[in-house]
Amino acid sequence: MKLSIMQPYFFPYIGYFQLLRAVDEFVVYDNIKYTKRGWINRNRFLRQGHAADFTLPLRKASDSLDVRQREIAQEFDRRKLLNQIREAYRKAPYFEDAFALFERAVLNPDVNLFRFIYFSLQEACRYMNIQTKLVVSSHVDIDHSLKAQNKVIAICKRLGANTYVNPSGGRELYSRNDFNSAGIELLFLNSKASAYRQLENEFVPSLSIIDVMMFNSPAALEKMLTEFELIEPELSTCLNGVN
Numbered sequence: 001m002k003l004s005i006m007q008p009y010f011f012p013y014i015g016y017f018q019l020l021r022a023v024d025e026f027v028v029y030d031n032i033k034y035t036k037r038g039w040i041n042r043n044r045f046l047r048q049g050h051a052a053d054f055t056l057p058l059r060k061a062s063d064s065l066d067v068r069q070r071e072i073a074q075e076f077d078r079r080k081l082l083n084q085i086r087e088a089y090r091k092a093p094y095f096e097d098a099f100a101l102f103e104r105a106v107l108n109p110d111v112n113l114f115r116f117i118y119f120s121l122q123e124a125c126r127y128m129n130i131q132t133k134l135v136v137s138s139h140v141d142i143d144h145s146l147k148a149q150n151k152v153i154a155i156c157k158r159l160g161a162n163t164y165v166n167p168s169g170g171r172e173l174y175s176r177n178d179f180n181s182a183g184i185e186l187l188f189l190n191s192k193a194s195a196y197r198q199l200e201n202e203f204v205p206s207l208s209i210i211d212v213m214m215f216n217s218p219a220a221l222e223k224m225l226t227e228f229e230l231i232e233p234e235l236s237t238c239l240n241g242v243n
Contacts, residue, residue, distance in 0.1 A: 001025065002187075003161035005137070005152055007032060008067060008117040009039050010056055011102070011124065011208040015167060015191035018228045021130050022189055023165050027155055028121065030068040030114045031138040040067060041113060043208040047088045049201040054081060054208075058113065068138070070113040078106050085210065091199060092214035101127050102210050124209060128221055135159070149174050153182045165189055165230065176233040187230045194227060196220070 002023040008030070009016060020026050034040060041056040057073040085102055089095050105120035122134065138144065142154040152174070156164050164179060168188040179186040195203045196215050212221065 001159075001161045002163040002165055003027065003156055003159060004165045005029065005155060006167075007038070007040060008114055008121065009043070010041055010117050010120060011043055011105070011210050012039065013043075013206050014193045014209055014212050014224060015189070015228075017124070017128065017130065017209055018191055018193070018225055019165065019167060019189050020125065020132050021225045022228065022230065023132060025133045025135055025159060025161070027135045027137050027140065027159075028118060029137045030118075031066050031144055034063075034065055034067045034070050034113070036063065040117070044206070045085060045088055045208055046198055046201065046204055046211050047084075049198075049204070051204050051207060052088075054084065056113070056116070068112065068114040072111045072113060072116060074111075082106055089211075089214045094214055094217065097127075098210060098213035101213065127213065128218075128225065130225070149178060153179065153184065156184050157182060163187060167191075168231070171233055174233070186233055188233060190229045190231055192227045192229060193224050196224075 003025045004019050004023045005027040006016065006019065006029065008028050041058060042053055044051045045054055057076050059071045059073050061070060082103055086099060089099065101123055105123050108116055108119050110116050110119065118136070125132070137155070140155050140158055142151070142158050146154050152164065161184065163185040165187045166174060166189070168190045171188055174186055176186050195205065196212070198204065198211070198215055212224065216224065
């Protein structure tokens with residue numbers, strides 16, 4: 001069984017969903033420290049041909065709190081964010097369906113940061129017909145005081161995974177020997193997602209998945225989700241090619 005573990009992100013880039021599709025179970029961290037300068041509650045969209053940020057503003061709180069302990073700010077103007085996305089993408093070919101998805105997520109009344117993002121993740125998976133089982137990290141019966149690689153291995157063993165897949169950018173975080181000693185194969189996903197037409201603009205890569213949805217049909221989206229390779233650490237040989 002293939003498994004991956006990631007932080008929650010609000011409508012992240014397509015590589016996140018390629019990773020989701022590549023595994024059988026996908027664990028989303030809720031009991032992990034919120035990082036102020038990370039991408040948990042923000043991402044980028046296309047505005048007038050350039051990348052621009054959208055953000056979920058948070059209530060002021062201690063920097064030591066986990067994601068599941070943070071809350072969205074009371075003054076968050078959901079309609080303002082929706083209007084920004086509507087104006088940016090109203091001429092996109094798949095605007096109606098993609099915007100309806102984004103609207104459902106943004107109008108979710110839950111103010112808990114993790115639950116708000118987790119709901120948007122579930123909705124995005126339904127939209128793209130991703131069948132992977134989602135698991136909340138705090139629901140896994142392990143010693144949650146474990147850190148980094150040790151925690152990942154413990155989750156894999158508890159859930160019965162024999163393969164762990166991580167984005168290729170995290171190669172320096174994990175030891176192939178340690179995973180092998182635990183009876184777990186370690187693989188890394190290298191995204192090879194195609195460029196696509198963004199109206200008449202020069203292509204801007206690595207935007208939120210909402211941008212991909214706006215400009216691509218469901219069939220094109222399904223194909224793009226398979227444009228990755230799984231590689232072993234310390235090797236450059238493609239194992240699965242394009243799934």
